[in-house]
Amino acid sequence: MKTAILLLNVGSPDAPTVPAVRRYLTQFLNDKRVIDLPWLLRKFLVNAIIIPFRVKNSTKLYLRLWTKKGSPLIFLTEELREKLEQKQKDGDKVFAAMRYGNPSIKKALKEIKSEGFEKIILVPLFPQHAMSTTETAVTAAEKRIKKLGIKAEVKSVEQFYDHPKFLESFVKQGQKYDLSKYDHVIFSYHGLPNRHIEKCHPGINLAVCNCTTAGIPEHGKKCYRATSYETSRLLAKQLNLKPEDYTVSYQSRLSKNWLTPFTDVTLDEKLKEGKKKILVFAPSFVTDCLETTLEIGVEYGDEFYKNGGEKLQLVESLNAEDHWVEALNEIIKDQTTA
Incomplete structure (x- = not known):
């Protein structure tokens, strides 16, 4: 056809x-x-x-x-x-x-x-x-x-999010950098209001849902929070990262009632832990845009360096590689x- x-x-x-x-x-x-x-x-x-x-x-x-x-x-x-x-x-x-x-x-x-x-x-x-x-x-x-x-x-x-070729492509982008030179890795996803998750999955209680640690939950494979955490676990495995080596977070929030933890807050917390060199993946974006190049690369970067950070590196998206x-x-x- x-x-x-x-x-x-x-x-x-x-x-x-x-x-x-x-x-x-x-x-x-x-x-x-x-x-x-x-x-x-x-x-x-x-x-x-x-x-x-x-x-x-x-x-x-x-x-x-x-x-x-x-x-x-x-x-x-x-x-x-x-x-x-x-x-x-x-x-x-x-x-x-x-x-x-x-x-x-x-x-x-x-x-x-x-x-x-x-x-x-x-x-x-x-x-x-x-x-x-x-x-x-x-x-x-x-x-x-x-x-x-x-x-x-x-x-x-x-x-x-779990297709082997998609994961392989993001891993190749990450391998352009020497992960051993960074103190921590952050997987940053575009944020959503909590009510979006609750609306798509009636009855879900985000406070007790274990999708952040236990894989895709019973309430369905289209839960954005569950799939973002699963994406991170799959990428971390291929990048040989241990659970303590990386954090999942959400950016671009408009209010406190959005998915947490927030990326900018997470960066501050990691700095306080002495992690001054951080590599950031943005696996919800396959094309670089305002949220990657500017929000992470410039806005979060400026704040990170002002607070004592030494290196904040954004892994380029897949674009047209x-x-x-x-x-x-x-x-x-x-x-x-x-």
Whole structure:
């Protein structure tokens, strides 16, 4: 079957300007799977409070992130798309779209429809499932497919946090550094509100759930906290790290009622323990972006050094590395050929 592979990532503003950032934040934060409050409350909170107070600061951050090629998230995803397409058989094609902003899902699917593909494979580029990433991206694509009247067979790649090739790719990134020269390793994941976990898994008690130590719990394999800890355990095993050698933490929080421990707090705690050289992996991101390059590499780094740290090194994400292209191609085949 003539197949279209659609890579789905989060997105970025079109430019590091206040109007562009406002448009992006408006689309992003009004998503009910991102801020899961009642419609009226969400609209008021997002459009009357959050965006007016955040847009200028967010614009300054994007200005620091921007390169001559534009937003790293966009051009790195495009590089990945180009390389992945070279791996496909004749007639198959790879597209890339952002859940928020451009290139849009609508534009990509219109092109897919016009070229008459018989099969569409949706590939959300999020290793661990969350309703604010994987779920919203796939749902948006499926709705647009239906609205456009596309009759192709549709399949989706699920989370791939435990796929051997994904793990191998991150290990290769980490092996660019001599782990013996660092006092500690942190696996930092994008944070989520606790209520997201509780909403996806009714009845769960995060205070007593043992998913942080005992693997994937009974309440399901799509628990973001469980899969992030499992990702870390699997990576640590391949990196020959003992449990005391690494810590799992969460970044980008908006309130204290988000998944803990927080990455910035963890860095402070490790410093107090005398661990002044720390290597940081960010295994919930396959593409470097604001949260990796700037939040960890610059903001956390500045604070770390100010408090007496000697070395804070971010392990680059998978981006468009050749080994990641090979890995992703195999992940897609493994999950969609059955």
